[in-house]
Amino acid sequence: MxxxxxxxxxxxxxxxxxxxxxxxxxxxxxxxxxxxxxxxxxxxxxxxxxxxxxxxxxxxxxxxxxxxxxxxxxxxxxxxxxxxxxxxxxxxxxxxxxxxxxxxxxxxxxxxxALDDTAMTRRVNAIHYSIAHDDGTGTKDYDEADLIIVGVSRSGKTPVSVFLATQMGLKTANYPLVDDNLQTCRLPPEIIRNKHRVVGLSTTPDMLHSFREKRYKGSTYAKIATCATELKQSDQIFLKYQIPVVFSDGRSIEETATQVAQELQLKMAADSGK
Missing domain, CATH: 3.40.50 (Rossmann fold)
Structure with missing residues (x-):
């Protein structure tokens, strides 16, 4: 050998x-x-x-x-x-x-x-949109989004959004579930009215703790108990609004993004059939 x-x-x-x-x-x-x-x-x-x-x-x-x-x-x-x-x-x-x-x-x-002019323009526009609507910014423009990713902080929303924009030409916004959302189990109206294009992103408490600990070592925000609680609360929100969920733990960005796009297609197909 x-x-x-x-x-x-x-x-x-x-x-x-x-x-x-x-x-x-x-x-x-x-x-x-x-x-x-x-x-x-x-x-x-x-x-x-x-x-x-x-x-x-x-x-x-x-x-x-x-x-x-x-x-x-x-x-x-x-x-x-x-x-x-x-x-x-x-x-x-x-x-x-x-x-x-x-x-x-x-x-x-x-x-x-080779990309024709239309496809290239769409991809460039998607990249600009995703950058401008990262981490909950520009919610008033969510009606223009092809896809809105929702999840707790540090669950992987930004890299997945960037991949979907650069590789698939999807205008992808991402919204972090902050304390007010988690405590009240409510989403902003801009997301609710676009629920048909929303996909939830989740992970395990251990994985979330690992990511948060790298940036805010020893903080309450990074504690495993905090991570577990926030993920449980986010699950309740996804269930309440019937939002499909993709788990990012153990997957590459490419795999996660592909599954998010697939969930969006399945959701839109199901909604069109109602």
Missing amino acids: WKSKDVYYVSGNTGILAKDMGKALLCQFPEVSFNEELIPFVRTESQAKKALERILQQSAGRYPIIFSTLFSKNLNKIFDIPEVEFLNICDHFLVRLEEILEAKPIREPGTAR
Whole structure:
């Protein structure tokens, strides 16, 4: 068994797809250490040969792994040599789709991430909106939101909101449940009238205590008892207003954000069916 392997992600564009897919596969082999390098924007035969030359110089005799998302057959042939372990991520599926659809693929790099003007404008607007409506600011504009995340302080609302704006183009506001909300078990009218686009975010007392302790060590705010009480009160609010809840503990920001978006879609689908 190899204890370590050199890995190269080769792409005709940014290489994000090659790296993401490669990492998703490599993480299944935790006993092997991987030395990774991204080689983006390989679009000509000259660039491909130069990249291969560098790979062979750095990893000669170690049979490095190359993950490729290059669409050009000619460029892929340059890398597909006995001295490397070449994995063409896209070509197998592209050929199969060509058979299924009875159509020829354009085989141009970057088309998967190309955004038209409308989509780009929407994403930029979503980012601006989310920044301007972070942590309970600008509640008067909540009618414009695609999504409103509600939860106690330090439950992960801001990073999830930013991800939803930057990656999904959703205008996301987030509102912290303050003492007045928790004690009265009530939400502001701006949130109540937009209840169909509200998702609650929660976590465990231990996780909440950990996050708060890092910022306000030894404070009443960070005590495990305070965290447990606030989370219990937030649960009562979510139940009262029939707000779907996503738990952020043990999940990455990406996973949490995806589940929040899914809950929003399910909620809106259910409301439209009434």
